[in-house]
Amino acid sequence: MTPKMNVTIKENLLAIREALPENVALVAVSKTKSEAEILEAYAVGQRIFGENKVQEMSKKQETLPQDIEWHMIGHVQRNKVKYMAPYVALIHGVDSLKLLQEIDKQAKKNDRTIPCLFQIHIAQESSKFGFNEEELEEMVQSGILEQLKNVEIKGLMGMATFTDNRDQVRTEFRLLKAIFDKLRVKLPQLQVLSMGMSGDYPIAIEEGSNMVRIGSSIFGERNYSQ
Numbered sequence: 001m002t003p004k005m006n007v008t009i010k011e012n013l014l015a016i017r018e019a020l021p022e023n024v025a026l027v028a029v030s031k032t033k034s035e036a037e038i039l040e041a042y043a044v045g046q047r048i049f050g051e052n053k054v055q056e057m058s059k060k061q062e063t064l065p066q067d068i069e070w071h072m073i074g075h076v077q078r079n080k081v082k083y084m085a086p087y088v089a090l091i092h093g094v095d096s097l098k099l100l101q102e103i104d105k106q107a108k109k110n111d112r113t114i115p116c117l118f119q120i121h122i123a124q125e126s127s128k129f130g131f132n133e134e135e136l137e138e139m140v141q142s143g144i145l146e147q148l149k150n151v152e153i154k155g156l157m158g159m160a161t162f163t164d165n166r167d168q169v170r171t172e173f174r175l176l177k178a179i180f181d182k183l184r185v186k187l188p189q190l191q192v193l194s195m196g197m198s199g200d201y202p203i204a205i206e207e208g209s210n211m212v213r214i215g216s217s218i219f220g221e222r223n224y225s226q
């Protein structure tokens with residue numbers, strides 16, 4: 001992919017949004033992107049933005065318009081939860097009970113409920129975080145979730161393997177959708193299935209995603225050297 005200039009953020013966003021089915025929410029992944037770039041997306045109505053670093057997100061949250069919904073999509077360290085607890089709209093990457101307990105504690109301190117997704121490990125790469133199906137079931141069965149009054153489990157999130165093999169990506173998304181459907185029998189409040197990024201979101205949507213997290217196809221390639 002060639003780097004895109006800022007002038008195309010608006011066009012990229014409008015084209016993607018037009019192609020998304022109505023039931024699919026779009027998280028514009030703005031990690032490493034400037035406030036000016038985020039404001040370009042904001043100007044055409046985008047209100048949900050995703051970041052993967054708590055510190056970067058909090059800095060942006062302080063200065064950017066207050067009606068933005070900030071989603072934490074990255075791996076979260078427990079000692080960072082307190083910094084986003086006052087405002088975060090959805091935490092996608094909940095991958096341990098200890099993290100969920102810390103989110104509950106910090107939410108309570110802020111007198112609010114924090115919406116969360118459980119991250120499920122579906123990729124073949126070992127580097128991707130998340131529960132496996134067995135761990136998830138155990139946690140649900142244990143009844144421990146009912147004790148956490150200040151978190152709201154809204155659904156599941158997953159990332160497919162980074163590969164050109166479309167069939168493999170499809171199989172992984174299909175697995176996540178199957179886990180989602182099965183879990184909903186016990187937890188009917190589960191509504192959100194967050195899967196799909198720039199490279200694979202059309203497949204994710206075909207497999208039942210209702211929330212996609214798209215960065216580079218909106219904002220252009222990320223430059224981590226800055």
Ligand SMILES: *Cc1c(COP(=O)(O)O)cnc(C)c1O
Pocket residue numbers: 029031052073074159196197198199213214215216217
């Ligand atoms: C960076 C990131 C994305 C967006 O990736 P793109 O390929 O730029 O669309 C989506 N989800 C997660 C968890 C990410 O870290």
